[in-house]
Amino acid sequence: MTTLHNPLINGFHPDPSVVRVETADGPEWYLATSTFEYLPGIPIHRSHDFETWELIGHVAVRPGQLAVEDVATAGGAWAPTLRHRDGLFHLVITDAMGRGMLHFTASDAAGPWSDGDLLLKQDGSASLDGIDPDIAWDRDGNVYVTFSGLILGGDDIGQHLGIQQVKVDLDRHIALEAPRSVWSGTGGQFPEAPHLYEVDDRWYLMIAEGGTERGHGVSIARGTSPEGPFETAPQNPLVSARSTTRPVQNTGHGDLVVGPDGEWLCVLLGVRPRSMTRAFSALGRETFVTPVRWEEDGWPAIDPVLLNPRAGTRVEVSFADALHLDHEWIAVRALPNSLAELRDGALVLHGDGRTLDDPRPVFVGRRQEHLTNAATVRIDVSAGVGGLAVRYDERFHVEVEAGDGALTARAVVGDLVQEWTVPLTSTTLDLHLDSRRPDGDRGLPRTSDVLHLGATVDGERTELAQVDGRFLSSETCESFTGRVIGVYARSGDVAVRSWVAEGDDE
Known part of the structure; x- marks a missing residue:
């Protein structure tokens, strides 16, 4: 089976x-x-x-x-x-x-x-x-x-x-x-x-x-x-899943197919909301599957969608070894290779003044795949300003940015913007963007997750800010997409030396 x-x-x-x-x-x-x-x-x-x-x-x-x-x-x-x-x-x-x-x-x-x-x-x-x-x-x-x-x-x-x-x-x-x-x-x-x-x-x-x-x-x-x-x-x-408390909601948009053992299956979309009221879906709409049975009267019956996540994963990219970007890298309204190049052992993005508020930012990323996730990039900002971000669209994004002597965490939620800035003493550093399960009242989370923004400079890790993850959920953003975590350049050349992302669905 x-x-x-x-x-x-x-x-x-x-x-x-x-x-x-x-x-x-x-x-x-x-x-x-x-x-x-x-x-x-x-x-x-x-x-x-x-x-x-x-x-x-x-x-x-x-x-x-x-x-x-x-x-x-x-x-x-x-x-x-x-x-x-x-x-x-x-x-x-x-x-x-x-x-x-x-x-x-x-x-x-x-x-x-x-x-x-x-x-x-x-x-x-x-x-x-x-x-x-x-x-x-x-x-x-x-x-x-x-x-x-x-x-x-x-x-x-x-x-x-x-x-x-x-x-x-x-x-x-x-x-x-x-x-x-x-x-x-x-x-x-x-x-x-x-x-x-x-x-x-x-x-x-x-x-x-x-x-x-x-x-x-x-x-x-x-x-x-x-x-x-x-x-x-x-x-x-x-x-x-309407009017239910099932862990997979919004189930619909299905397609039927015969599976490996001759059984019929339905692939369909759904979301995984996580909060006390199952209200906020951080990752957007994902692909699910559920069994189909054909009844004696010739009608199909489709089972409710059950949650059965895979084990956690770790993705580690050393651009020194890469000859080209793999299929998982995506960009907004542009192909990734038009915004960045592999050069001197790094992924180099060429900033031109556009920020993540722009509909076409200099941003290259990968989908967030797990509800709990930690992403770290090693970045060289000696010739530019840029950073690490999680994006739904140009009006909803959260980032940690380095360059020009400053290290800034930023949350953009519609027309509301908040920043946390400290001096930057190095031009090569690690940037961190973690999505962690919230500490709920008696174990009942009140939001999808909490985004932790930080950096490691000269071996010392500093947390700059925490942002409520519900502001980057499909219900808040009303976007058809989902979270994409990536690197970006605002000005000059920003060199990304490595990328590590690991997560699970606990």
Whole structure:
């Protein structure tokens, strides 16, 4: 029996889509998630057993594949669907407030992927209006793109038309008809994340509804054709954590797949809030998995999502040994190698006056993967000013910064800014950013965590500040992303000599 770890993929990995691929060596599973304004975009994880997952690459690794350079915060790569047919991987996604609805292909999921083709309206005038596209083929080879009809531009921005569908000519990437409304759920807000499956001569349409917050859930309907009409399942929602005290909340946006032992599984997003009232989710939306059973009446039943975290991890990077950055490094609206270079045994970032308040900071980081986490970097600021930060977006970030004779801890929470500054006597030092479990009243924590900001100078460690972690949670920031911990440069050249991050979920 497969051990189902939860989270399946730790940290900021929302909107999962998964596909099983049969190979000569046995089945493999590939999983894609959203990245919004971060690049490289749309990570692809692979597993041979559904327990151990490896990040093998990204879809968007070249300028122009995703137009996220100027998208609004939380725009960009929204909700992929990943499928495999006739030896080719297909991924459809919305580049929200960027290029539009896109179709990418690759013969190898690790890449390279195509530049991405717009999925056009029937008249060829523009991209289809909507988000969260799904792609499916019927037995005759007809291609169906089913999507959530949220309009993101023009005079009708914000209008929601429910779940819609079109047949598409995939050679010309153009709709063969005007969008048709199909089943849009049981009345919950924001019907989205549609996926079509053919199982035992029936077509099932699974969607998310209720919003991607505490009301989130998965609902399903079925019919004899991919076009419907669709009959609503009597037990909807199939899975939801709404109005419960379960440790995994916001469960929804699911995708079905056959697992290693022939059992069906549902991958879906969720959050891990930690406080006395389970109110604050530090890491944002992560990828989870739960078993699926098919009942005698032909309807699927999905189990509640159980928390089963992996053991703690330690990531240590010595840039002296690195020939290139690994796949885990990401940047905001830019590719990491456009902001930094490996030089003289260090990762060197080139500051140009932009701070973390800027929508495009000189910042390169990695997702925070554990609720309890400690990150340390050795940094040389003899030629610049920069530091170590944890970021949700340009309005919510916490950092410890060094350079120009000063050492500063800073918390930016919306329009509120607080700083703690002491003199700096060295230009080479260690910076520390720890996320620790709060000391709660009688063991009941009242926040997600506490961020400890400090530095070690000439062998002596000093704590500069403590910041309540709830200010960098998905509920406070209302961001679609999650925590990313990274290094940044404000001015001049900042050289990062080493990186160590270790954490667990105790």
